[in-house]
Amino acid sequence: MGAAPDVWKPVIAELDGTPVLVRVDTDVTAVYDLATGERVGVPLQGLFGAMSATVTRLDGRSVLITGSSDRVIRMYDLAAGEPLPTTMTGHTGVISHLAVVEVDGRKVLISGSDDSTIRRWDLATATQIGEPLTGHAGRLTAMSVVGDDRPVVLARGYDDDAISSFDVATGAPAGPPVPAVQDNITTVALPGGLAVMSTPDYGQMLFVDLRTGARFDHGITDRMYSSTTAAAVVGGIPVLAVSSYSDNTVQLRDLRTGQQVTAPLAGHEAPVRHLDSLTVDGRTFLVSSSSDRSIRIWDLNTRMGR
Numbered sequence: 001m002g003a004a005p006d007v008w009k010p011v012i013a014e015l016d017g018t019p020v021l022v023r024v025d026t027d028v029t030a031v032y033d034l035a036t037g038e039r040v041g042v043p044l045q046g047l048f049g050a051m052s053a054t055v056t057r058l059d060g061r062s063v064l065i066t067g068s069s070d071r072v073i074r075m076y077d078l079a080a081g082e083p084l085p086t087t088m089t090g091h092t093g094v095i096s097h098l099a100v101v102e103v104d105g106r107k108v109l110i111s112g113s114d115d116s117t118i119r120r121w122d123l124a125t126a127t128q129i130g131e132p133l134t135g136h137a138g139r140l141t142a143m144s145v146v147g148d149d150r151p152v153v154l155a156r157g158y159d160d161d162a163i164s165s166f167d168v169a170t171g172a173p174a175g176p177p178v179p180a181v182q183d184n185i186t187t188v189a190l191p192g193g194l195a196v197m198s199t200p201d202y203g204q205m206l207f208v209d210l211r212t213g214a215r216f217d218h219g220i221t222d223r224m225y226s227s228t229t230a231a232a233v234v235g236g237i238p239v240l241a242v243s244s245y246s247d248n249t250v251q252l253r254d255l256r257t258g259q260q261v262t263a264p265l266a267g268h269e270a271p272v273r274h275l276d277s278l279t280v281d282g283r284t285f286l287v288s289s290s291s292d293r294s295i296r297i298w299d300l301n302t303r304m305g306r
Contacts, residue, residue: 024051162178
């Protein structure tokens with residue numbers, strides 16, 4: 001699917017029950033249906049300074065939300081391709097990460113910035129909720145939101161050696177810091193609860209409970225060095241997707257046994273730099289972007305025969 005930005009990874013989200021991909025670059029910011037690869041709404045051109053984006057449904061219309069280098073959060077009517085009058089301000093650095101979740105019946109926008117804060121916004125009123133969340137050091141390098149009933153936001157800063165987590169509803173820490181040395185944050189809903197991948201030493205891989213820090217057993221015994229990862233449960237099987245820099249493929253490994261569950265995902269012509277997954281209505285998609293400036297979408301249920 002088209003060209004990927006050199007630096008900013010694509011974002012995947014859910015829009016009206018449809019998994020979509022949001023691509024941000026200096027020329028065109030566009031949304032794509034993950035299942036068909038077709039564009040959703042009107043591509044928006046000339047969003048100078050846009051560094052991050054996500055989508056949601058608000059007041060009966062599909063809305064694109066962007067964060068930019070001028071520290072302003074803006075919203076656009078995706079169907080019309082027109083800006084909405086509401087903006088949100090408060091960050092003092094580049095807004096590099098955005099996500100939307102539902103908490104207690106209201107839609108909450110979560111924004112992460114180079115100012116070492118994460119902020120929560122009530123989208124219905126465009127007002128900030130509570131105080132900024134702090135706990136990571138330096139420029140925000142990774143942010144992830146996981147959980148449906150009680151969402152948790154995870155963050156890692158440039159100067160951190162651990163992942164911090166916060167309860168979205170209360171802003172309080174959701175659990176102990178999780179040691180990590182990789183920039184990407186990999187989460188998965190395992191039978192025992194929400195888990196995050198931890199790499200306390202280069203190459204060592206653990207999965208730990210977000211709220212307690214307790215370890216989950218897994219079957220992958222080999223060490224992983226500088227690999228990009230994502231995780232999901234596909235047809236009841238917990239799967240870890242791992243990039244292979246030697247042949248530009250992505251391996252799918254059963255977390256219970258460590259074995260590959262299907263042939264490697266091949267097609268990229270350069271190393272895969274970003275992986276992400278999304279499950280909607282029982283179907284799981286994996287999105288990979290590469291240094292070859294391409295974005296590829298994989299239907300994991302089809303690949304695994306589930």
